[in-house]
Amino acid sequence: MLVDAIDRGLEFLDVTAQLQVARIRSRRTGDGQEDVDRITNTSASPVDTHLRIVVHGLAAGVALDNASGAAHSGDPYRREFLPDGVLAPGDSLVETLRFSIRRPAFAPPVSYTLALLSGQGNP
DSSP states (O other): OHHHHHHHHHHOOEEEGGGGEEEEEEEEEEEEEOOOOOOOOSSSSSSSEEEEEEEOOTTTEEEEEEEEEEEETOOEEEEEEEEEEOOOTOOEEEEEEEEESSSSSGOOOOOEEEEEEOOOOOO
């Protein structure tokens, strides 16, 4: 994914290892699922510019409804404009991911992994 961005002339810093994601709440909705996560900078370095939350591994028939766009890989992402352009060490933010499921009555809970990128442009 980072290679895809570099191939397109954009460079993103993978900050996944600097940030801890903790699920606050996950609930089923009428046609999907809503996950609320706290993202905390656990490193000694700030994360700056924009944070891209890239969602990998969604099953067929599941969509990220509040996506900001799609990465070059096709995975949806959310763009988070950091307060004052930075997430300082120890600071956190809360992010909500809303998913729709084509056949919600028969679907297991939505599962996925996250990659967290810092940078400008589209990954």
